[in-house]
Amino acid sequence: MSEFDAIVVGAGPAGSSAAIRMANKKLNVLLVERADPPGSKNVSGGILWGNALAEIIPEWEKDIPLERLITHKGTTFLTKDSSISIDFRSTKFLENHSGYSVLRARMDNALANSARKAGAMVVTGVTVDRVAKEEGKVVGVEQDGEIITSDAVILAEGANPRVAIDSGLRKPIGDQDVAIGVKQIIRLPENTINERFNLKGSEGFAGEYVLSYLEGEAEAGGFLYTNKDTISIGAVISSSKLREDGQTHSYDIMESFVQHPHIAPLLEGGKLEEYSAHLVCEGGIDSVPRIYGDGYLIAGDAAGFSFSNGLMIQGMNYAITSGIAAADTVIEAKERGNFSSDSLASYERKLEDSYVLKDLKNFRNIDKVTWSRVTHRAIPKIAENLLYSMYHETGRPKKHLMQMILESSRDSGMSKSQLILESYRMMRRM
Amino acid sequence: MEIEEKLSVLNYKTDKSYAHITVNLDICETCPDRFCTFGCPAKCYTVIDNRLNFKYEDCVECGTCFFACSHGSVKWTNPKGGHGVKYKFG
Numbered sequence: 231m232s233e234f235d236a237i238v239v240g241a242g243p244a245g246s247s248a249a250i251r252m253a254n255k256k257l258n259v260l261l262v263e264r265a266d267p268p269g270s271k272n273v274s275g276g277i278l279w280g281n282a283l284a285e286i287i288p289e290w291e292k293d294i295p296l297e298r299l300i301t302h303k304g305t306t307f308l309t310k311d312s313s314i315s316i317d318f319r320s321t322k323f324l325e326n327h328s329g330y331s332v333l334r335a336r337m338d339n340a341l342a343n344s345a346r347k348a349g350a351m352v353v354t355g356v357t358v359d360r361v362a363k364e365e366g367k368v369v370g371v372e373q374d375g376e377i378i379t380s381d382a383v384i385l386a387e388g389a390n391p392r393v394a395i396d397s398g399l400r401k402p403i404g405d406q407d408v409a410i411g412v413k414q415i416i417r418l419p420e421n422t423i424n425e426r427f428n429l430k431g432s433e434g435f436a437g438e439y440v441l442s443y444l445e446g447e448a449e450a451g452g453f454l455y456t457n458k459d460t461i462s463i464g465a466v467i468s469s470s471k472l473r474e475d476g477q478t479h480s481y482d483i484m485e486s487f488v489q490h491p492h493i494a495p496l497l498e499g500g501k502l503e504e505y506s507a508h509l510v511c512e513g514g515i516d517s518v519p520r521i522y523g524d525g526y527l528i529a530g531d532a533a534g535f536s537f538s539n540g541l542m543i544q545g546m547n548y549a550i551t552s553g554i555a556a557a558d559t560v561i562e563a564k565e566r567g568n569f570s571s572d573s574l575a576s577y578e579r580k581l582e583d584s585y586v587l588k589d590l591k592n593f594r595n596i597d598k599v600t601w602s603r604v605t606h607r608a609i610p611k612i613a614e615n616l617l618y619s620m621y622h623e624t625g626r627p628k629k630h631l632m633q634m635i636l637e638s639s640r641d642s643g644m645s646k647s648q649l650i651l652e653s654y655r656m657m658r659r660m
Numbered sequence: 661m662e663i664e665e666k667l668s669v670l671n672y673k674t675d676k677s678y679a680h681i682t683v684n685l686d687i688c689e690t691c692p693d694r695f696c697t698f699g700c701p702a703k704c705y706t707v708i709d710n711r712l713n714f715k716y717e718d719c720v721e722c723g724t725c726f727f728a729c730s731h732g733s734v735k736w737t738n739p740k741g742g743h744g745v746k747y748k749f750g
Contacts, residue, residue: 266742336749337750357738357741374740392737405727415749472695473693480724504669507722509722
């Protein structure tokens with residue numbers, strides 16, 4: 231007889247959602263979190279698309295600490311001299327909420343509290359070393375030589391899944407699976423943020439950036455989100471490109487972003503409150519390991535569930551939805567009294583029916599768009615040259631559009647045929 | 661701004677009796693790329709007099725060095741008992 235119906239490792243959005251769901255169904259749940267308090271190890275480079283939360287926390291917009299409702303989105307190419315943006319504002323975002331900026335130390339602590347209120351036992355400051363196995367079946371978790379038993383274990387330990395790796399339940403992460411995320415929190419008065427980003431009240435701005443001014447092989451994206459009285463700004467750096475480059479430091483990429491002539495004025499006078507780093511799942515469907523087996527399930531970032539296409543980065547909603555699906559699978563398995571791999575296989579079917587695996591499968595190879603010379607060098611260069619030629623009067627005869635495109639593509643270091651082929655592939659993948 | 665200044669705003673509960681990451685400096689001695697020194701956002705890995713130097717106390721637990729090292733030198737575990745970095749914002 232096991233001590234718990236289920237043990238959940240990790241109190242982030244995936245783990246706490248799973249714990250809440252199972253506790254609501256009167257399962258005996260232990261939620262183990264290595265941070266104390268929960269959330270104090272967690273960092274996000276994304277916006278919370280909270281609709282998934284409504285299923286377990288109906289009043290989530292009141293119960294979870296949210297920063298600002300995003301009403302203003304931007305996608306920007308930054309070259310050394312220029313900033314080229316698609317700026318999107320919509321009053322539709324006020325009716326159909328597009329997402330909120332959040333601070334994870336606060337949000338995750340509240341989620342863990344919700345799990346506690348729902349009836350789960352929450353222990354913090356406890357590090358699980360590996361799962362406990364008996365005849366190949368997962369029967370609980372092990373920490374400091376002590377075994378706690380359960381019928382099912384849900385691993386929701388995030389993008390650096392030590393327990394899953396050290397237990398042999400997934401292969402170690404590599405360059406192809408993760409990007410390096412670096413982030414800063416900058417404090418500014420609320421009204422200064424509103425003025426600089428042209429926002430009213432609690433409206434928020436979320437911007438994604440292509441840092442095309444980087445030199446060598448290095449490629450990185452950036453993000454900037456407004457919180458109530460702070461700004462979250464960060465860089466997401468391709469691991470494989472940074473390795474290929476072999477000269478650029480991840481720290482310097484972050485620093486160059488905040489010091490960029492078109493970014494620095496937005497942060498001017500702000501006080502650095504936090505510097506952080508976290509891995510970002512970027513590998514898509516090819517990075518997803520086997521997500522269930524005898525006595526265990528893997529959810530959230532630990533399973534590689536996140537999505538980025540350059541226009542947006544999403545992970546928390548995938549975490550929440552997969553956590554709930556894992557919980558429902560355990561609830562059904564308990565009804566059957568069967569926690570074997572066959573019995574837990576419905577987890578994958580649930581995710582295949584939801585946007586989680588549909589998105590990842592539909593956008594296989596999207597990383598070849600988000601991380602490509604076309605996106606990071608050619609398009610920004612062409613756009614910069616075109617716009618500069620159009621907006622700037624030289625006193626010389628004007629050139630035709632096509633001539634400018636061809637000249638700009640040469641500047642970007644790509645041949646015409648390369649550019650055409652790569653652009654075609656890109657449109658297909660997006 | 662230098663890394664020391666950025667890390668100085670962070671709270672750590674340092675575990676003086678347990679280094680959650682250990683490095684085999686014999687391997688690092690002959691490492692041809694030392695990608696850890698470019699990857700680690702907290703600059704825990706530095707080269708002093710051509711020798712690799714590592715300090716786990718400044719680690720922000722991202723996990724970059726674990727996959728950055730392709731030579732089997734870095735052994736990565738989670739800090740125990742609530743030790744390590746404590747973010748207030750996240």
